[in-house]
Amino acid sequence: MKALICSRPGAFEYKDLPAPVLQPGHAIIKIKRIGICGTDLHAYQGTQPYFNYPRILGHELAADLVDADALSGFVPGEALTFIPYFSCGKCIACRNGKPNCCVTIQVCGVHVDGGMADYLSVPEDTLVKSDGLSYDELALVEPLAIGAHGIRRANVMKDEFVLVVGAGPIGSGTMEFARIAGGRVIALDINDGRLEFCKRIINVEHTINASAENVVGRLEEITNGDMPTVVIDATGNRKAINSGLQYLAHGGRYVLIGLQREEFCFSHPEFHKREGTLMSSRNATRQDFEHVIHTIKAGLIHPLTYITHRVQFDEVKDVFEEWLNPSAGVIKAMVEKE
Incomplete structure (x- = not known):
């Protein structure tokens, strides 16, 4: 599969990597949209905390389900998003209903490789139903949940x-x-x-x-x-x-x-x-994701108005640095994958 790797501050490179293999408790998703956020920009600049290189960026994602270990309620091919904060389920924060600040949290695209690739393996309990939202809307659920x-x-x-x-x-x-x-x-x-x-x-x-x-x-x-x-x-x-x-x-x-x-x-x-x-206020919880989806469906928020720039995945390396310039007028850049 093709992936875009941030090898060091200020440097991207496309590479061909092995596609992920299905693991117990995980799902394989095919990436369709990638929203570019401040975390990605700061990682590229070298100013993002909790960060190591090289890293595949990207956690504002919309995808199709390819396969899952044993998940009920989802079917291959359906559109979805996911909660990109992987928690342990055992620490004091998780036990108290705050997995968003898990002691050993692994944030997709920060602590572990993210979605600037063709496919991604994620814990199946992080998947979130599309509830009829478009790919663009799904990719914007996570930043709105913040x-x-x-x-x-x-x-x-x-x-x-x-x-x-x-x-x-x-x-x-x-x-x-x-x-x-x-x-x-x-x-x-x-x-x-x-x-x-x-x-x-x-x-x-x-x-x-x-x-x-x-x-x-x-x-x-x-x-x-x-x-x-x-x-x-x-x-x-x-x-x-x-x-x-x-x-x-x-x-x-x-x-x-x-x-x-x-x-x-x-x-x-x-x-x-x-x-x-x-x-x-760190990350978000499933409650926040569900609240965002409800507000979009109810017409209380119109997230597509946030998208000011669109590029294909193959173009990201060439245009990414331009998005750092305030004169570019970027509110939200959206990367499309077919």
């Missing part, structure tokens, strides 16, 4: 102000689920194109350009001086993460979806006087 999980962590309530810092695909999805939960959403970014997408496509109520406006002043104006009771970072940018606390209301919740390699820090007195709650 946002859905973050909003569930934040326990967003009706009519409270939710500031999402970072208007990329993960941030935009987070805004969608904040809106669905009843929150009044504020988008903060430095890219006018992405802020316009948030306003025009996903109906975000308020947008702020951090490089052109007084952020604290605008937040006070929007919230009548209260400041947002939920602040969510979806940038994975150290400076943005460190700055986020100043935007938080007293008694508020600060949720970190974005991830970067270094330490983060902020003023303890500022955090303490707010009696703030700090949370991380």
Whole structure:
């Protein structure tokens, strides 16, 4: 089978590899779509935590089932997606219903090889029914589930102000689920194109350009001086993460979806006087995947509007670096395989 390998930061190479062989408890899937996400971009740049080279990237996937060990309810040839976080089922996190932060988690395309290949072997208990979604929609379930999980962590309530810092695909999805939960959403970014997408496509109520406006002043104006009771970072940018606390209301919740390699820090007195709650939000669970699929089918989210760039699998090596440039205007790049 053909695979695209990230051999080191800044370097891709196509190789012919043996196709996976069916193993007990696993399924073989044929890849049809690959969504490109921040994890893939950061891996290519050499800034992705928990990462080793060489690695086959790709975990936002749509596929057809080829074969499975002993799985009931699925038939060969049917379209599906899967939960790309392989957990042990035995550690304290798994025992407490949090397999998304398993002690020995193996994330597809990060810790183990992912879906930039013709075929992939995955644990059969990670498969997720398509429920009638298209390949494009299925490939977008996972990134939307990241946002859905973050909003569930934040326990967003009706009519409270939710500031999402970072208007990329993960941030935009987070805004969608904040809106669905009843929150009044504020988008903060430095890219006018992405802020316009948030306003025009996903109906975000308020947008702020951090490089052109007084952020604290605008937040006070929007919230009548209260400041947002939920602040969510979806940038994975150290400076943005460190700055986020100043935007938080007293008694508020600060949720970190974005991830970067270094330490983060902020003023303890500022955090303490707010009696703030700090949370991380890692990956997602089957509950989040099912919630995303339901919202798509109900017409509450229209994920195809996220796709701004499309390429064939054979073209990825030549165009991937272009997607790192903000001027390319990428919201979501989708790789097609036949």
